[in-house]
Amino acid sequence: MTENETSRAERFASGKAALDAFHDGAGHGVIESLADIAPELGHQIVAWGYGDILSRPELDPRERQLVTLGILTAMGGSEPQLEVHIGASLKVGLTPQQIVEVFLHSSVYCGFPRALNAVAVAKRVFAERGLMPLAGEAPGA
Numbered sequence: 001m002t003e004n005e006t007s008r009a010e011r012f013a014s015g016k017a018a019l020d021a022f023h024d025g026a027g028h029g030v031i032e033s034l035a036d037i038a039p040e041l042g043h044q045i046v047a048w049g050y051g052d053i054l055s056r057p058e059l060d061p062r063e064r065q066l067v068t069l070g071i072l073t074a075m076g077g078s079e080p081q082l083e084v085h086i087g088a089s090l091k092v093g094l095t096p097q098q099i100v101e102v103f104l105h106s107s108v109y110c111g112f113p114r115a116l117n118a119v120a121v122a123k124r125v126f127a128e129r130g131l132m133p134l135a136g137e138a139p140g141a
Contacts, residue, residue: 012043015051022054022061022088030084061092069102073118074110082118086125096122096131 019027034042054064068085072078089099099122107115126132 008043008047011047011051013051014055015046015049018050018055019046022050022065022092023084024087024091026084026087062089062094065089065092065094066098066102069099069118070106073103073106073114076110076114076117079117079121082121083125086122090125090129090131096126096134100134 019031031042031046034045054061059067065085065088069082069089072082072085086099090096100119103115103118103122106118123132126134
């Protein structure tokens with residue numbers, strides 16, 4: 001192996017460890033779905049996204065997922081990625097109530113339509129995992 005190949009392999013291995021820490025099957029499924037059409041994109045998501053960025057020590061996994069949920073909500077049109085990261089958020093210890101709170105908080109900055117879309121994705125993920133219904137305050141309380 002050349003030095004460049006070793007570095008590439010090491011970055012991928014580091015990213016794979018971070019990917020495993022954040023995601024269950026859904027996160028891995030995204031990478032696997034790219035193998036036959038865009039394997040380099042899958043490699044970069046793992047090596048750069050997870051190995052170089054998400055594994056940095058300055059934010060813990062819970063904090064990183066809070067940021068990711070807020071950004072994906074604000075962007076809009078990222079519901080498939082939001083679904084994967086809601087699952088990751090649960091895996092790293094965020095509660096369903098905390099996840100919904102991110103969407104409520106995001107509504108102030110990015111609007112109700114994007115927050116509603118995010119909540120709809122969360123509802124689907126929570127239902128699949130047996131986490132519904134969530135208790136909360138009644139409107140007007």
